[in-house]
Amino acid sequence: MINRFENIIIQTISRLLIPPIQLYALYVIAHGHYSPGGGFQGGCILGASFILMVIAYDIKETKRMISEKINTIFISLGVIIYSGIGAVCLILGADYLDYGILNKIFSVSPAKARALGTFGVEIGVGITVMAVMVSIFLNLVSGGEHEEAQE
Amino acid sequence: MIWQLDIILLILVTACAIAAITVRDLLSSAILLGAYSFMMCLLWAEMGAVDVAFTEAAVGAGISTAFFIAAIHQTTRRTKD
Numbered sequence: 369m370i371n372r373f374e375n376i377i378i379q380t381i382s383r384l385l386i387p388p389i390q391l392y393a394l395y396v397i398a399h400g401h402y403s404p405g406g407g408f409q410g411g412c413i414l415g416a417s418f419i420l421m422v423i424a425y426d427i428k429e430t431k432r433m434i435s436e437k438i439n440t441i442f443i444s445l446g447v448i449i450y451s452g453i454g455a456v457c458l459i460l461g462a463d464y465l466d467y468g469i470l471n472k473i474f475s476v477s478p479a480k481a482r483a484l485g486t487f488g489v490e491i492g493v494g495i496t497v498m499a500v501m502v503s504i505f506l507n508l509v510s511g512g513e514h515e516e517a518q519e
Numbered sequence: 520m521i522w523q524l525d526i527i528l529l530i531l532v533t534a535c536a537i538a539a540i541t542v543r544d545l546l547s548s549a550i551l552l553g554a555y556s557f558m559m560c561l562l563w564a565e566m567g568a569v570d571v572a573f574t575e576a577a578v579g580a581g582i583s584t585a586f587f588i589a590a591i592h593q594t595t596r597r598t599k600d
Contacts (some may be wrong), residue, residue, distance in 0.1 A: 404569040412577040419585050500581055508589040 375424075382424035385468045389417040397494040401483060407490040411497025427510060436506065437501050446496030453488050465489070524565055532558045545596050549587035556580040 393414035400406030422430045454465040462469035467485025468478040478483070535555035542548050552561030563572035 391550050406570075409577045412582050416577070416581050416585070419582070423585075474536060503587065506590060509592070511520045512591060 378424050382420050386417050386420060387406075389420070390414060393417065393494075393498075396451065396498050397490055398487070400490040401486045407493025408497055410490075411494040412501060414494065414498040415501030418498075419505050422505065429507065434502065436503075439506075442495055443503065444500035446492040446494070446499065449492030449495065450489055452487055453492070455484070459502075520566065525562075528558060528562045528565060532562060543598055545591050545594075545598060546588070549584060551590060552587065553580050554585035556583070 369479060393410045395410075396405035397407055397410035400410065418430060418434060421433070453467070456473075457466050457469050458464050459468045459471055465485075467482045469481075470485050471478050471481040474481055474484060532555060535551055535558055537554055539548050539551035542551060556575060558573040560580060562573045563569075563575055
């Protein structure tokens, strides 16, 4: 898992499988308020696609695509999206995370504004869960060494 | 709810859980825990809690098995006790 090993079957199959997995994860996040699913499950599936990339290739190849610095930024970005939507509702005069008031910004009906607010919160949760899952797995595999320590 | 399916799934869940805590090999234990998690997911789906079943399939059977295997990769496969 840490050191690179060449196995053309595993690498080809995971190269074929990773894009549908990520597309399915985005579907689960986007349809979280209509059907079973949501930010947490979709983020887990999105993180699992990067974990599959670590298993099939190696850590360096994955860190070239999603480095540890960008991963940490993603963790904070999801929390900022979540709490930012709540704070916007608070500024506009409603309760925290009361999305109905968002129709003052988007000029849609309050029910549609509620659906849009839930969708934004799901995106924030999905980003954070994906980045945390990848971060936990990278720390477990590399024994807690950060990328500055390896160089 | 179909009670025959319920009983079969409950027996499978119990068998996987007992096997996961009695087996000596840690890697087999992690895989059996994943199988337990998948049976639990089928049980949730059969009871009508599709959202919980989805979470169990994504987290329990998918991610946590990978975490367990990554943790076992850092230690030994055999248990000491």
